[in-house]
Amino acid sequence: MEGSSSNKFSIRRLTGSVTNRFGVTALLALAVLAPFLVQNDYYIQLCTEILIASLLAISLNFLIGYTGLVSLGHAVYLGVGAYAFALLTKNVYPSMWAGLIAAGASCALLAWFMGVFCVRLAGLYFAMLTLAFSQVVYTVAYYWRDVTGGDDGMLGIPKPEIGIPGAFSISLESFTNFYYFVLIIVAALIFLAWKIANSPFGRVLQAIRENPERVEFIGLPVHRYKLYAFIIAGTLGGFAGGLYSTFQGYISPDLLYWTQSGEIVLMTILGGMYSFLGPAFGAGMLLFIRDTVLNFMEYWRIVVGGILVLLVLFLPGGILGFFEGWASRLSIGGNDGDDARS
Amino acid sequence: MELDVSFWLTQFLNGLANAMVLFLIASGLTILLGVLGVLNLAHGSFYMLGAFLIFSSSIIKNPSWFWVGLLFAPLVVAGFGTIIEAFCLRPLYGRERLYTLLLTYGFTLILDDLVLLIWGRDYKSVPIPALFEGRLTIGDFSYPVYFLFIIAVGPLLGVFLWFILNRTNFGKLIRAAATDSEMLDALGVNVNRVFTGVFALGAWLASLGGILAAPMRSVEPGMGVEIIIESFIVVIIGGMGSYLGAFVGAVLIGMLKAFGIEILENFAMIFIYALVLPILILRPRGLFGETTI
Numbered sequence: 001m002e003g004s005s006s007n008k009f010s011i012r013r014l015t016g017s018v019t020n021r022f023g024v025t026a027l028l029a030l031a032v033l034a035p036f037l038v039q040n041d042y043y044i045q046l047c048t049e050i051l052i053a054s055l056l057a058i059s060l061n062f063l064i065g066y067t068g069l070v071s072l073g074h075a076v077y078l079g080v081g082a083y084a085f086a087l088l089t090k091n092v093y094p095s096m097w098a099g100l101i102a103a104g105a106s107c108a109l110l111a112w113f114m115g116v117f118c119v120r121l122a123g124l125y126f127a128m129l130t131l132a133f134s135q136v137v138y139t140v141a142y143y144w145r146d147v148t149g150g151d152d153g154m155l156g157i158p159k160p161e162i163g164i165p166g167a168f169s170i171s172l173e174s175f176t177n178f179y180y181f182v183l184i185i186v187a188a189l190i191f192l193a194w195k196i197a198n199s200p201f202g203r204v205l206q207a208i209r210e211n212p213e214r215v216e217f218i219g220l221p222v223h224r225y226k227l228y229a230f231i232i233a234g235t236l237g238g239f240a241g242g243l244y245s246t247f248q249g250y251i252s253p254d255l256l257y258w259t260q261s262g263e264i265v266l267m268t269i270l271g272g273m274y275s276f277l278g279p280a281f282g283a284g285m286l287l288f289i290r291d292t293v294l295n296f297m298e299y300w301r302i303v304v305g306g307i308l309v310l311l312v313l314f315l316p317g318g319i320l321g322f323f324e325g326w327a328s329r330l331s332i333g334g335n336d337g338d339d340a341r342s
Numbered sequence: 343m344e345l346d347v348s349f350w351l352t353q354f355l356n357g358l359a360n361a362m363v364l365f366l367i368a369s370g371l372t373i374l375l376g377v378l379g380v381l382n383l384a385h386g387s388f389y390m391l392g393a394f395l396i397f398s399s400s401i402i403k404n405p406s407w408f409w410v411g412l413l414f415a416p417l418v419v420a421g422f423g424t425i426i427e428a429f430c431l432r433p434l435y436g437r438e439r440l441y442t443l444l445l446t447y448g449f450t451l452i453l454d455d456l457v458l459l460i461w462g463r464d465y466k467s468v469p470i471p472a473l474f475e476g477r478l479t480i481g482d483f484s485y486p487v488y489f490l491f492i493i494a495v496g497p498l499l500g501v502f503l504w505f506i507l508n509r510t511n512f513g514k515l516i517r518a519a520a521t522d523s524e525m526l527d528a529l530g531v532n533v534n535r536v537f538t539g540v541f542a543l544g545a546w547l548a549s550l551g552g553i554l555a556a557p558m559r560s561v562e563p564g565m566g567v568e569i570i571i572e573s574f575i576v577v578i579i580g581g582m583g584s585y586l587g588a589f590v591g592a593v594l595i596g597m598l599k600a601f602g603i604e605i606l607e608n609f610a611m612i613f614i615y616a617l618v619l620p621i622l623i624l625r626p627r628g629l630f631g632e633t634t635i
Contacts, residue, residue, distance in 0.1 A: 135615070139615070257567075257569055264384070302456060309452070
């Protein structure tokens with residue numbers, strides 16, 4: 001019953017029609033114009049959150065969609081990145097760049113350490129070990145009051161201004177400025193992720209997902225490739241955590257709890273793990289649904305859970321995955337992805 | 343330092359009582375893993391449902407409330423589990439395991455909010471059933487009777503489960519399905535029905551755990567997602583699919599928590615992870631695990 005290549009979605013290439021130049025340009029234009037379109041501080045903040053969540057979901061997809069490793073502990077990077085940013089900017093030096101670098105670097109180190117152990121396991125054992133590691137970090141953050149503030153969390157995380165000291169500086173206190181700052185960072189990192197995903201290295205990861213034994217036979221070090229994927233995913237997740245920290249201005253150990261990890265997996269699957277931008281789409285969907293439902297009632301998880309159940313049963317390729325498959329069937333006559341096998 | 347016997351005995355018994363509740367949840371979880379290969383994230387929700395249903399039956403002003411609840415609530419939850427398995431999980435068995443994981447996560451979200459919707463956000467307390475009120479006193483030592491009841495019920499249910507698995511026809515089918523469900527199917531056995539039965543049995547056990555735990559803990563939404571982590575740890579330690587392992591693992595965790603708290607107050611969980619991480623890394627099949635999943 002282990003996931004096999006007989007699954008009709010698993011042999012599709014990860015470059016769907018949405019990642020073509022026109023689609024990306026349109027999406028970027030939409031993102032740039034968003035603050036003018038919504039004209040409302042509340043929705044600009046929602047868009048900012050969606051951008052950060054998109055980066056987080058795309059980072060997780062390096063493991064799930066590309067390498068075939070289902071991690072149940074990705075919230076650890078959101079949390080550790082957020083705490084690293086908060087601790088550095090509050091206690092050491094209030095600099096946006098230093099904070100973000102601290103967030104990324106701490107998660108790279110953490111992912112390297114965890115990855116050494118995790119990548120040797122497969123399937124459910126991998127999921128369980130990532131879950132266990134993330135819960136360890138959660139426990140530490142929850143009880144180590146002196147440093148993390150315990151379950152009270154940390155308040156008053158700054159939004160340091162950016163610029164060249166003495167020459168000019170840009171305040172990020174306004175919602176619009178901050179939105180554009182996040183957009184530039186997230187777009188740059190997603191572009192980097194896209195470059196990695198479509199490099200020969202990215203192809204090897206997909207080969208590992210399809211058939212690790214065969215990759216081993218070719219003579220490629222599967223464990224090392226998995227470790228690299230693990231570190232890339234963790235580092236990108238850490239940047240998302242750092243951005244989240246400064247965005248919210250408040251963090252708590254809940255960011256590290258296992259249900260948070262489940263939510264990131266949910267975003268990834270909701271959009272479609274076999275398309276590059278699918279997870280970002282899923283992140284937007286989830287946050288939008290939550291926001292919409294919360295206007296009517298507080299029980300948004302019933303709605304999201306119900307959607308997830310229906311999706312798993314009827315649309316396992318995710319929403320964007322479904323439309324991409326549909327579009328590619330129209331254009332190349334239902335033969336999508338078969339060439340990826342030969 | 344003076345050795346305070348009655349204090350340590352109390353800690354020991356507390357640990358044992360918690361271990362028995364944990365065993366009820368973990369045993370179902372581990373059988374599900376062994377037979378269906380499903381990591382059921384919603385298993386903690388069944389435990390939560392059991393606790394909330396016994397709270398509702400405790401509102402009835404009749405001394406028999408506990409027994410009525412103990413009899414019917416697990417049946418309700420098991421029926422619920424049957425529906426989930428038959429209609430949602432069954433179509434997914436041929437697919438990647440990620441999908442079953444997601445489906446059960448979806449039900450975790452739904453059930454958590456459903457409980458909020460029906461019972462509200464505030465903490466509930468369930469009274470101790472009349473028959474087990476009071477404390478047992480021997481010399482200087484005194485201990486609540488209800489906890490002793492749980493400590494006795496745990497092994498009894500363990501023996502009952504052992505009997506089902508090893509001495510009944512259904513148990514034989516369960517074990518056969520764990521070894522090779524395709525072969526069992528080829529032999530003309532309705533494997534789907536075995537799977538449904540296993541899932542219902544797991545839900546029954548977990549809700550029973552929730553009922554027994556309700557009078558000694560506060561009943562609240564979110565208790566399900568909390569207990570599932572400890573149950574996973576028990577399953578990892580004992581080995582996925584090993585029911586004896588679940589018992590040993592539960593006792594180990596119960597003791598580590600009871601005594602760990604005395605040594606390092608808030609960091610008792612660290613002891614547990616210190617135990618579980620090396621097991622996962624060095625011997626992922628656990629102490630008693632045979633099935634490779």
